[in-house]
Amino acid sequence: MGLTFDYIGLLEPTSPFVYYQYLQEAVEKLDSQADADAIVAVRESTPHPFFVQDDHIFLDKISENISHLHFMGRQHFKKQITPSGGFYIARTQAFMKARTFYTAATMSFLLPFECELEIDQERDWLWAEFLCEKKIIQQHKIFSNESAI
Structure with a gap:
């Protein structure tokens, strides 16, 4: 074909609510x-990773973490992020070299609440229907x- 592309992207069908505007902003x-x-x-x-531990009979790690809180509320924790599955976009050459979207030079793009929903289970589908009905x-x-109108 002889075509070359600057970027390669992945949109997952389980994350169908990413607005077009955010895809454009991410590329920019x-x-x-x-x-x-x-x-x-x-x-x-x-929840914040501070309140998460591996499955265990006792909440030993969480208890240890909470003992160091000294009455600090959760709202004072630094924001933590995790991949949402909404989209992955890479420079074609970088992707071909690394064979992954994740390198030390991968940037993050924080999606708003209504765009981050992943549909992996029936309850996710029901939640999505509710959010659509309420026009969220x-x-x-x-x-x-x-x-937005």
Whole structure:
């Protein structure tokens, strides 16, 4: 074919609510950062990893962490992020070399709440239907760049 592309991307069908606008913004952010290889959609990690441990009979790790809190509320914790599955975009050359979207030069793109939903279970589907019914997810923004009405 002889075609070359600047970027390669992955959109997962289990994350169908990423607005077109954010895909454009992500490409622009990646394009403006010459030393970046890729950009990946992320969301705020909840609960905070401070309150998470491996499955165990006793909450030993969580108890130890809480003992060091000294009455600090959760809202004072530094924001933690985790990949959301919303999208993965990489410079084609960087992707071909690394064979992954994740390198030390991968940037994050924080998605808003209504765009971060992953549908992996029936309850996720029901939650998505509720968010669509309440117009929290604005379906017209998924495939077009029009602003909210």
